[in-house]
Amino acid sequence: MPEMTLIDAIRQGMDEELAHDPNVFIVGEDVGVRGGVFRATRGLFDKYGPQRVMDSPLAEASIIGVGIGAALYGMRPICEIQFADFIHPAFNQIINEAAKMCYRSNGDWTVPMVIRAPYGGGIGGGLYHSQSLEAFFTHTPGLKVVVPSNPADAKGLLKSAVRDPNPVLFFEPKKGYRLIKGEVPEGEYLVPIGKADVSREGTDVSVFAYGMMLYYTLQAAQKLAAEDISVEVVDLRTLYPVDRESILTSVRKTGKALVVYEDNLTGGYGAEIAAIIAEQAFTDLDAPVRRLAGPDVPAVPFSHPLQDWFMLNPDKIAAAIRDLASY
Amino acid sequence: MNINPEKHLDMYYQMVLIRRMEERAAELYQQGKIGGFLHLYIGQEAVSTGLIGARLPQDRVITAYRDHGVAVNCGLPVNAILAELLGKATGVSKGRGGSMHMADTSRNFWGGHAIVGSHLPLAAGLALGDQYANKDAVTICMFGDGATNIGYFHEALNLSKVWKLPLLWVCENNQYGMGTTVEHASAVSEIRQKAEGYGIPNERVDGMDIIAVYDASSKAIERVRSGEGPYLLEIMTYRFRGHSMGDPERYREQAEIKKWQEQDPIGIYHSYLLGKKIASSDELTGIEKRAEEDVKAAEAFAQTSPEPTPEELFMDIYVD
Ligand SMILES: Cc1ncc(C[n+]2csc(CCOP(=O)(O)OP(=O)(O)O)c2C)c(N)n1
Ligand SMILES: [Mg+2]
Numbered sequence: 001m002p003e004m005t006l007i008d009a010i011r012q013g014m015d016e017e018l019a020h021d022p023n024v025f026i027v028g029e030d031v032g033v034r035g036g037v038f039r040a041t042r043g044l045f046d047k048y049g050p051q052r053v054m055d056s057p058l059a060e061a062s063i064i065g066v067g068i069g070a071a072l073y074g075m076r077p078i079c080e081i082q083f084a085d086f087i088h089p090a091f092n093q094i095i096n097e098a099a100k101m102c103y104r105s106n107g108d109w110t111v112p113m114v115i116r117a118p119y120g121g122g123i124g125g126g127l128y129h130s131q132s133l134e135a136f137f138t139h140t141p142g143l144k145v146v147v148p149s150n151p152a153d154a155k156g157l158l159k160s161a162v163r164d165p166n167p168v169l170f171f172e173p174k175k176g177y178r179l180i181k182g183e184v185p186e187g188e189y190l191v192p193i194g195k196a197d198v199s200r201e202g203t204d205v206s207v208f209a210y211g212m213m214l215y216y217t218l219q220a221a222q223k224l225a226a227e228d229i230s231v232e233v234v235d236l237r238t239l240y241p242v243d244r245e246s247i248l249t250s251v252r253k254t255g256k257a258l259v260v261y262e263d264n265l266t267g268g269y270g271a272e273i274a275a276i277i278a279e280q281a282f283t284d285l286d287a288p289v290r291r292l293a294g295p296d297v298p299a300v301p302f303s304h305p306l307q308d309w310f311m312l313n314p315d316k317i318a319a320a321i322r323d324l325a326s327y
Numbered sequence: 328m329n330i331n332p333e334k335h336l337d338m339y340y341q342m343v344l345i346r347r348m349e350e351r352a353a354e355l356y357q358q359g360k361i362g363g364f365l366h367l368y369i370g371q372e373a374v375s376t377g378l379i380g381a382r383l384p385q386d387r388v389i390t391a392y393r394d395h396g397v398a399v400n401c402g403l404p405v406n407a408i409l410a411e412l413l414g415k416a417t418g419v420s421k422g423r424g425g426s427m428h429m430a431d432t433s434r435n436f437w438g439g440h441a442i443v444g445s446h447l448p449l450a451a452g453l454a455l456g457d458q459y460a461n462k463d464a465v466t467i468c469m470f471g472d473g474a475t476n477i478g479y480f481h482e483a484l485n486l487s488k489v490w491k492l493p494l495l496w497v498c499e500n501n502q503y504g505m506g507t508t509v510e511h512a513s514a515v516s517e518i519r520q521k522a523e524g525y526g527i528p529n530e531r532v533d534g535m536d537i538i539a540v541y542d543a544s545s546k547a548i549e550r551v552r553s554g555e556g557p558y559l560l561e562i563m564t565y566r567f568r569g570h571s572m573g574d575p576e577r578y579r580e581q582a583e584i585k586k587w588q589e590q591d592p593i594g595i596y597h598s599y600l601l602g603k604k605i606a607s608s609d610e611l612t613g614i615e616k617r618a619e620e621d622v623k624a625a626e627a628f629a630q631t632s633p634e635p636t637p638e639e640l641f642m643d644i645y646v647d
Contacts, residue, residue, distance in 0.1 A: 033578050034506035057476035057512040058443055058504050086442065089477065124362030126425040128441035297640055302363060302425030303414030305634045 001183035006176050009151035009184045010040055010116075013158035014078060016187070018048050021076060024162055027054040027063055028080030028116075037082050038118060038177055064090040064115060068098050068167075071113040076162055084119035084171060085131045098167040099142030111167045114158070118174035119147075120212050120262055122311050126302035132263035132294070137169050138240040138272070144168040144193055145240040149214035151182040153237060156191030164193060173212035180215055194238050196246035202232035204325050206250040208273050209260040210236040213312060217260055220318035229325045239269055247273060248281050255286035258324050260317055265293040287327035292320040330541065335605050336614060338380050338537060342372040342593050343618040345396040348405050351622050352395070352412055356572045360630075361412045365426050368396035370567035373592035374499050375400045375469070377540030378562070381548055382467060387435045387457075389450045390469040392427035393499075393566075394439030397469065401436035403429065405621060409629035417632040421639060443504075444470065444477035447496075451483045454492040465551045469497045473504020475518050484525045484557070491556035495547055496522070498559065499534070501566045506578035522559035534564035535592045538599060564592075 004012070017024045026041055032055040035042030045053040056063050060081060067077035081087045087094070094115070101109045121130035138145050144166055148154035154172070161168040173180075199214065200221050209217045214235045221231035234250050236242065251257050257277050259270035274289045292312060294300075300310045330338075349367045356365045368375070371393075379388060379400035390397045398408055403419060411418030412426055419429045430438035437453060440446035450468035457464045474480055475498060487494045498518045502509055510516060522529035528550075532543040540562060547558045565587040569576045576584075600606045 029504075030506045035577075037505070055507055055511065057507070058473040059477050061478055088442070089445075089479070124364075124425075126363055126441075127423075127428060129364065295640065297644060301423040301635075301640065302428075303418075303422030303635050304362060305637070306414075306422065306640055309637050309640050 001185055003181055003183050004151055005178050006148070006151050006154050006172070006180040007038060007040055007178060009155040010158055010172060011042065011044070012184065013155040014041065015044060015047070017159055017162040018044065018052055023074065024076045024078065025052045025054060026078045026080065027056050027067060029056055029058055029063070029082055031055060031080050036080060038174060040080070040116070060086050060090040061093055065093040065097065067113045067115070068093060068101070068111055071111040071167075072101070072109055076112050078114045078116060078162060081115060081117040083125070083129050084117040084133045085128045087115070087117055087133065091136070094137070094143070094167070095140055099140045102166070103142060110165050112165045114161045114168050114170050116170045116172060118177070119171045120173050120175055121300040121307060122175040122212070124302065124304065124307065125300070127299035130300035132261070134171055134239055135263060135267060135269045138269050142167070143240065144238065145171070146193060146238050147171045147173070147211040148237065149173070149211050149235050150180060151184045152189070153191050153197070153235070155184050156189045157193065157237065160190045160193050168193070171211065173215070175212050176215055191237070194241050194243060196237055196243040197235045198232065198246070198250065199235045200231065200233040202230040203254060204230045205256040205258060205321050206232045206234060206254045207258045207260060207321060208234045208236055208247060208270070210239065211262070213260045213262050213317070216312060216314045217317050219314035220321060223314065223318050224321055227322070229322065231321055236273070242272070242276070244276055244280070247276060251277050251281045252284045255284055256324050256327065257285070257289045258320055259289070259291045260312065261293045262312060263294055264296050265291060266296050268293050287324055290320065290324050292317060332605050334380070335600060336610070338376050339596055339600060339611065340614050340618055341376050341400055342537070342596060343615050344405065344621060345372045345376070345399050346593060347618050347622040348399065348408065348625070349395060351626055352409065353568070353572060355412070362414070363425055365412070365572040366393045366570065367566070367568045367572070368393055370587065370592070371499060371501060371534065371564045372396055373537035373540055373596065374534045374562045374564050377537040378467065378469070378497060378544045381541050381544035382465070384435065385462065385464040386548065387437055387453050387464065387466045388469070389437040389446055389453065389466065390439055391443065391446065391471055391474065392439050392441045393471070394427065394429050397439070398429040398431075398436060401431065402434045403431050403436065405625035406628045409625050410632050413629050413632070414634070415629055415632035416635045417628070422635045423639065444474045444479035446470070447474070447479045447483035450494060451487050451492055454487070454494040455490065457493055458490070463552060465493050465495055465548050467495045467497060467548070469499055471504060472498060472500040472502065472509050472518055473507065473512065475521055476504070476512055484522065484527060487557040488525045488527050491554075493551050493554070494557040495551050496527070496557060496559040498561045499564055500561050501564045503566070503570070503579070505570045517561065519559060519561040527557050527559050529559040529561065531561045531563065534562035535590045535595055537592060537596050
């Protein structure tokens with residue numbers, strides 16, 4: 001299997017889906033000639049032409065609104081939002097239109113679309129280029145929310161997302177675009193939406209994470225192995241609908257749970273995981289469920305030291321695991 | 328419009344100061360000292376210098392993320408601008424905001440804004456405040472050509488006309504929104520035509536010629552001040568560098584960039600000042616030297632400034 005970066009795997013997934021189904025097309029700002037701000041669509045314009053890789057004017061509400069309309073028609077749009085931070089102008093389209101379409105039409109109208117958006121901090125982007133926004137969307141039934149943490153999953157989940165008959169938000173950890181590398185199966189490779197993955201088996205503590213934080217958690221677990229702390233790492237991969245069974249199985253095995261997420265602590269997605277564990281695995285727990293998350297401040301600041309204090313990293317995660325293990 | 332010699336020399340100084348500051352910022356970025364995203368103003372100096380040169384102190388300025396030059400013209404010290412780019416505690420926003428979010432309301436500069444188009448309704452709100460308080464002030468709202476394709480632009484223009492707000496809309500048409508040409512993204516080739524749709528009087532101006540910018544801006548600002556409602560200027564310009572640092576610029580030809588560089592707004596102003604005998608060549612060289620020295624000193628200040636402390640992370644979330 002060839003090794004590649006996260007972003008190359010995402011591009012390969014899109015490339016294959018464009019080839020696989022003539023109804024698939026990409027729309028977004030500068031996705032064509034320029035190949036996207038992060039170069040996720042590089043080369044696809046040359047290969048598939050301007051009708052299938054469409055540059056749109058700067059207009060997020062319409063990029064997604066048009067995507068919804070085209071999906072109703074029967075096409076399969078992949079809408080790119082340059083940074084998750086710019087999705088807000090389209091919030092109405094996603095929440096009021098895409099999420100409710102199937103329900104309001106008694107299942108007649110479907111919205112088979114994917115919204116791709118790079119999220120997260122750690123690249124010096126500052127206040128409006130670093131946000132983690134998954135919690136807004138995991139609050140909304142009718143949407144599916146996926147966050148890959150490695151290249152193979154990125155490809156397999158993206159392909160599944162394109163083929164899914166429902167609207168899927170696909171949040172990509174931009175810090176990991178070129179940092180995270182891994183082997184990626186060639187050709188037809190689908191990872192099912194709605195299934196978590198045990199990335200590393202362990203017996204002392206279960207850590208639940210996704211995206212960039214999963215990558216950091218694996219590094220922390222590696223480090224702790226030298227200290228004889230055995231960490232089980234569960235990659236949630238799909239945040240909505242979430243794989244409760246995998247979560248509960250792991251907690252029942254280790255008796256200790258830490259949820260790690262980059263977003264602000266309060267009301268963040270990890271709170272839901274903590275609640276699931278508290279409600280359904282209470283008697284299996286040897287310690288209170290813990291959360292490690294970003295601080296409750298409105299945005300990731302620009303200055304490097306400020307950004308570093310905001311962001312989690314393998315050391316901070318290792319410290320939290322160590323602490324929980326010793327409970 | 329009558330511009331006295333002192334004002335001319337000051338505007339020339341500001342343009343050169345911006346150019347030298349931006350060149351230095353680009354170098355610091357390449358050395359890895361400035362992180363994140365850096366959008367330079369090189370090539371567009373005549374636009375904000377002429378426009379803001381024509382405002383009165385009570386007039387507010389609000390712009391998008393390409394804001395370093397605008398900050399200089401509003402009177403923010405280069406020390407604090409470079410310190411902000413380096414993320415230092417002495418920066419305009421104490422290192423919290425970085426390149427795209429300069430602001431200083433004591434100088435009536437209401438900020439750079441990173442979400443494209445998002446600040447246009449805010450500008451209308453500022454103008455509404457002045458209208459309500461019966462103040463003699465104009466809000467000058469700057470934005471790019473790309474920004475005129477998002478809904479915020481259309482909502483804000485419409486209501487500014489309906490409410491007759493004291494607003495000067497200024498589109499800096501540098502002909503690209505990232506890698507997308509105006510032709511490729513806008514239904515009309517002249518952005519000013521969009522103002523027509525809302526009954527807003529408008530004008531297209533050569534943004535490489537600071538005298539043209541200053542004249543058009545003075546007239547437009549006074550017209551808005553007189554209570555006639557909003558006005559829109561489309562100022563034609565060109566960014567000599569990429570959209571931001573690291574832009575491979577595959578979407579435009581070197582020849583096109585060269586052609587525009589031959590119309591360097593600083594060079595044009597230089598010739599004008601000599602031709603009209605407003606300044607001697609030595610005087611202008613002296614100004615250029617001064618700008619260079621000032622940027623050097625500002626950089627030294629920024630480089631030696633302290634970083635923010637961890638407590639800063641949790642400050643200013645609410646006021647009491
Ligand atoms: C709502 C939103 N969408 C997309 C972006 C990403 N983006 C930043 S600048 C830009 C192009 C804007 O072009 P223009 O308004 O012409 O300004 P210029 O860069 O030319 O000064 C884009 C697409 C953003 N910041 N905000
Ligand atoms: Mg532009």
